[in-house]
Amino acid sequence: xxxxxxxxxxxxxxxxxxxxxxxxxxxxxxxxxxxxxxxxxxxxxxxxxxxxxxxxxxxxxxxxxxxxxxxxxxxxxxxxxxxxxxxxxxxxxxxxxxxxxxxxxxxxxxxxxxxxxxxxxxxx
Numbered sequence: 001x002x003x004x005x006x007x008x009x010x011x012x013x014x015x016x017x018x019x020x021x022x023x024x025x026x027x028x029x030x031x032x033x034x035x036x037x038x039x040x041x042x043x044x045x046x047x048x049x050x051x052x053x054x055x056x057x058x059x060x061x062x063x064x065x066x067x068x069x070x071x072x073x074x075x076x077x078x079x080x081x082x083x084x085x086x087x088x089x090x091x092x093x094x095x096x097x098x099x100x101x102x103x104x105x106x107x108x109x110x111x112x113x114x115x116x117x118x119x120x121x122x123x124x
Contacts, residue, residue, distance in 0.1 A: 004093045009074060015062035018076075020062045020092050028096025033117070034103050038095065039085035044123070053108045054105050057120030 001066040007020035018035060037055045038044070046052050058080070065077030069086050077083035095102065110116060111124060 002109050004089050006089055006092070009066065011066065012062050015064065015079075016060075016093070018063060018066075020096060022089075022093065025097065026093075028092075030092070030095050031103075032063045032078065033058050034083075034095065034099055034106075035063070035076060035087070036080070036082060037106055038102055039076075039082065040083040040087060040091055041082070043082065043084055052124040054106070054113055054115060055123040056110055056113075056115035059117040068091060092111060 004026075005023045006020055007023050008019065008027075010019045011017070012019070015033050018030045018032065019027065020030060036058045039055075044053060044055060062079045063076060064079050065075075065083065068076040069075050069078070073086045073088040073091075075086050076085065107117070115121065115124075
């Protein structure tokens with residue numbers, strides 16, 4: 001069980017951000033793009049070490065659905081039809097606390113692979 005418990009999950013009217021508030025007063029605004037490209041799904045993370053892929057072209061992705069998963073997570077669906085990521089409260093907290101650092105690493109991966117946030121192509 002997570003040491004952090006969400007008190008609010010709110011998708012912005014433009015579907016581009018998710019606000020997550022926790023019972024300790026911490027509040028984070030997470031971009032749909034970051035949630036999508038750092039998805040905890042096997043499709044993005046792989047099934048073992050070294051299998052994670054870099055997902056390009058998601059700058060304008062939008063959140064279209066959120067489905068509770070037990071009492072520990074939420075499944076987020078995006079308008080590019082990706083909906084297999086189960087975001088635990090702990091993972092959402094990590095994205096809130098370390099999101100800038102994690103997203104900067106993602107942008108470096110894109111650059112290293114000659115990919116961009118704007119051009120959609122097969123993840124690699």
